[in-house]
Amino acid sequence: MAGGTHRVPFARRGSVLGEADLAALAELVRAEGTLTSGVWRDRFEERFRERIGARHALTVTSGTVALELATRLLDLAPGDEVIATPQTFQATIQPLLDHDVRVRFCDVDPDTLNMDPDVLETLVTDRTRAIFLVHYGGNPADMDRIMAIARRHGAIVVEDSAHGIGTLYKGRHPGALADIGCFSFHSTKNITTLGEGGMITLARDEWAERVLRIRDNEVDGVFTPRTDAGEERPALLPWMKFADSVYRHTAVGIRGAGTNATMSEAAAAVGMVQLDSLDRFVDRRRWIAGRLDEALSAFPGVRLHRAAPDSRHSYHLYTFFLTAGREVREHFVRAVDLLGVEIQLRYFPLHLSPEWRLRGHGAGECPQAERVWFEEHMNLPCHPGLTDDQVDHLVTAVTRAMREAYEKAGAKAHLARTA
Ligand SMILES: *Cc1c(COP(=O)(O)O)cnc(C)c1O
Numbered sequence: 001m002a003g004g005t006h007r008v009p010f011a012r013r014g015s016v017l018g019e020a021d022l023a024a025l026a027e028l029v030r031a032e033g034t035l036t037s038g039v040w041r042d043r044f045e046e047r048f049r050e051r052i053g054a055r056h057a058l059t060v061t062s063g064t065v066a067l068e069l070a071t072r073l074l075d076l077a078p079g080d081e082v083i084a085t086p087q088t089f090q091a092t093i094q095p096l097l098d099h100d101v102r103v104r105f106c107d108v109d110p111d112t113l114n115m116d117p118d119v120l121e122t123l124v125t126d127r128t129r130a131i132f133l134v135h136y137g138g139n140p141a142d143m144d145r146i147m148a149i150a151r152r153h154g155a156i157v158v159e160d161s162a163h164g165i166g167t168l169y170k171g172r173h174p175g176a177l178a179d180i181g182c183f184s185f186h187s188t189k190n191i192t193t194l195g196e197g198g199m200i201t202l203a204r205d206e207w208a209e210r211v212l213r214i215r216d217n218e219v220d221g222v223f224t225p226r227t228d229a230g231e232e233r234p235a236l237l238p239w240m241k242f243a244d245s246v247y248r249h250t251a252v253g254i255r256g257a258g259t260n261a262t263m264s265e266a267a268a269a270v271g272m273v274q275l276d277s278l279d280r281f282v283d284r285r286r287w288i289a290g291r292l293d294e295a296l297s298a299f300p301g302v303r304l305h306r307a308a309p310d311s312r313h314s315y316h317l318y319t320f321f322l323t324a325g326r327e328v329r330e331h332f333v334r335a336v337d338l339l340g341v342e343i344q345l346r347y348f349p350l351h352l353s354p355e356w357r358l359r360g361h362g363a364g365e366c367p368q369a370e371r372v373w374f375e376e377h378m379n380l381p382c383h384p385g386l387t388d389d390q391v392d393h394l395v396t397a398v399t400r401a402m403r404e405a406y407e408k409a410g411a412k413a414h415l416a417r418t419a
Contacts, residue, residue: 007340008394011383014188014316015274015281024269033265037216040268045199047275053176054201056208059263059271060215063162063184064091066200069214070158070180071095072256073207080129083155085115086349086366087373088134092160097355101129105351107366110376111303112136113319116368117145124153134160137317137346138190138285139307140169143177150178158182161201163316165190166282170310175201185267190281190316191274193267215261222252284384285315288391292380295395296320299402301328303376317346318382321372324405327412329376331405336380339397346379 028040041059049057060066076082078100084093086105096103104123109116113136120131131150133141141159150157157178161167164174165183175181185197202208214220263271296302301324307313322329333343349369351361363370381394 006337006342008342008381008386008390008397010342010344010379010381011188011385013192013385014186014383015191015277016384017192017270017274020273020276021270024273025266028265028269035265036262038265040265040272041263044263044268044271044275047272048199049201051275051278052173052181052201054181054203055176056202056205056211057175058200058202058208058211058215059268060198060200060211060261061263062196063160063182063186063189063198064094065261066182066184066198067091067158067160068095069200069211069261070182071099072214072220073180073202073210074130074156075255076101076129079127081125081127082130082132083120083123083128084132084350085134085136086351086369087113087136087347088160088350089162089347090350090353090355091162092134093132093350094355096132097359102127103356103359103361105356105361105366105369106131108136108369108372109142110321110368110372112139112141112305113369113372114139114141115146117142117149120146120149124149124155126153128153128155130156130158132158132160134162135164135167135169135174137305137319138163138167138314139305140164140167140174140177140311140313143169147178156180162186162189164314165316166278166285166312166314168312175199176203179203180207185271185274190285190314191271191278193263193271193274197263197267197271210255214256214258216258217260218258219251220255220258222255224250224252281384282312282314285318285382286313288382288386288394289313289315289318291391291395292318292320292382292398295399296402298399299406300324315382318380320378320380321376322378323376325409326375327409328405329378331408332378332401335401335404336397339401341394341397341401342381344379345373345377349373 045057076099080101082101083104083106087108106115107119115133159178159181161174161181162184181201183199185193187195293304303321305319351365
């Protein structure tokens with residue numbers, strides 16, 4: 001499958017950039033002010049926070065960094081357990097590799113590819129510190145049940161909402177459904193901040209204070225205001241702001257070094273414009289998905305990836321399941337590729353990847369995730385950058401490739417029977 005040459009490519013860009021994005025950049029360039037830690041960042045955070053309904057929303061440089069910070073806030077200790085979905089991009093749980101914790105992979109619901117609460121119930125223990133889940137492809141996880149289980153055991157829930165921007169769960173937005181939310185504005189995501197960027201949403205003030213320190217190159221620690229003024233020190237002059245803060249606080253415990261995870265003003269300016277366009281982008285995704293659903297539901301052996309009636313799927317990924325057998329699936333993939341439609345399967349179950357195998361994980365741990373990925377899983381292009389012509393071609397090509405796949409598989413089965 002030659003990448004980049006398909007008539008209907010998988011998304012390199014998940015959103016559309018235009019005049020309004022350019023105008024925001026022009027305004028920023030002409031203003032001659034700071035290019036970092038400025039008003040655009042503050043405005044973007046405020047607008048995002050309101051949109052999501054989160055207590056705090058803080059920009060960072062990527063979704064991966066948001067997840068690293070989320071993991072850091074958990075203060076994991078040896079012996080702690082963390083439960084995670086295997087059906088996600090590696091960044092969701094990669095930071096856990098740095099910790100001496102036991103990761104338990106929770107199998108998924110084969111209809112949604114989201115964490116299955118029935119399985120979660122069997123994995124949760126008194127040692128479960130956190131649960132990492134994803135709203136797969138933009139279809140929200142079963143949050144009411146997951147949160148009820150988590151609350152009963154005092155576990156913190158991290159929503160990887162990289163696919164969930166524009167998604168609604170019973171009228172509420174991912175990132176405000178649990179304790180910590182992590183968003184990505186990577187080029188392929190539903191909105192982008194010029195290629196890279198991220199946001200972390202937080203339900204606790206203490207976490208927000210820590211993230212502000214960490215992302216701005218300060219030490220992450222437990223600080224208490226100094227009460228005794230007895231220490232010998234040089235007199236402070238009013239402009240000695242930094243020295244003043246050093247003297248005013250006593251570190252009780254250092255948790256770790258800070259870093260620079262500050263989003264640029266250019267990224268935030270574009271983020272503001274993109275956020276205003278989010279509903280339009282998601283409507284376009286939903287329209288394309290509706291056309292694909294309609295075409296595919298004409299075939300037996302197809303299971304669609306649908307949100308519950310009270311929720312809104314944002315179709316970051318268009319997914320369907322081809323249950324007609326390996327042969328039909330392989331014929332379909334080949335035929336649709338020849339017709340110019342690019343397929344990329346998202347994602348390989350993480351518990352089967354080398355880094356988690358080295359930690360003792362492997363086949364059999366999540367039977368549904370494994371079965372669906374190896375036997376049924378399909379993703380098709382679905383993004384607002386596709387023109388009407390491309391969408392027409394996509395739907396026609398999918399229909400034709402499905403017919404061919406059934407015919408070929410059927411003919412072969414017939415030949416095998418008559419041989
Ligand atoms: C894209 C993505 C990430 C990582 O975000 P980046 O901004 O690319 O670092 C994390 N989790 C999921 C599920 C993603 O799709």
